[in-house]
Amino acid sequence: MRGEVLVRRVLGACAFMVCCWSQAFGQSSRIHVGDMPEEAALVMAGQMEAWNQGDLEGFMDGYWRSDSLLFVGKSGITRGHSATLERYKLGYPTQSDMGTLTFRNEKWVRVSRRSGWLVGGWHLEKEGQPNAEGMYTLLWRRLNGKWVIVADHSS
Numbered sequence: 563m564r565g566e567v568l569v570r571r572v573l574g575a576c577a578f579m580v581c582c583w584s585q586a587f588g589q590s591s592r593i594h595v596g597d598m599p600e601e602a603a604l605v606m607a608g609q610m611e612a613w614n615q616g617d618l619e620g621f622m623d624g625y626w627r628s629d630s631l632l633f634v635g636k637s638g639i640t641r642g643h644s645a646t647l648e649r650y651k652l653g654y655p656t657q658s659d660m661g662t663l664t665f666r667n668e669k670w671v672r673v674s675r676r677s678g679w680l681v682g683g684w685h686l687e688k689e690g691q692p693n694a695e696g697m698y699t700l701l702w703r704r705l706n707g708k709w710v711i712v713a714d715h716s717s
Contacts, residue, residue: 591664598670598680602702602709606665616657622647626703626710634715646714661688676704684716 591610594603605624612620625631625643633640633649640649654660667682680702685695701713 592666595667595680595682596670597672598667598678599702599704599709601704602670602678602680605709605711606667610663610665613660613663616660618647618650618654618660622650624711625714626705626712628712630712632713634713636717658689658691661686661691661693678702 593606593610594600609621609624612618612623622643625646627643629642629644631641631643631646633646635649637649640646664685664687665682666685667680669681671679671681673679678701680700681698682700683695683697685693687693696717698714698716700711700715702709703712704710705712
């Protein structure tokens with residue numbers, strides 16, 4: 563029990579530091595909101611870091627590794643972890659195309675102890691190209707001791 567409390571405090575401090583670091587360097591990122599589990603916030607911070615390093619596989623670590631993963635975007639529905647990764651690779655073939663990603667979460671809606679909806683926005687800062695931005699609704703579940711995105715509706 564004590565170890566679990568310590569881990570939660572450390573994870574919370576890390577998520578807080580990531581948000582503060584992002585704001586200090588001009589990004590308007592806000593990851594942890596309301597009742598959002600600290601572990602889910604850390605997953606998103608890791609996704610943002612992986613994306614900004616050009617690491618799509620690392621970015622996809624935040625998603626459920628299952629054929630049942632659901633991604634809904636402007637070009638339609640993609641099913642499965644592998645297909646979603648391929649969709650990202652097609653849409654963002656180079657690190658330059660990926661730009662610099664920031665998340666701004668608005669609301670976590672707790673569904674159960676092990677699941678919740680997250681509403682927020684994404685922003686891509688691209689050098690020499692138009693910036694891009696949109697919104698997302700993410701369904702999170704705690705599976706096998708880890709918070710993962712099981713459904714993503716991004717626009």
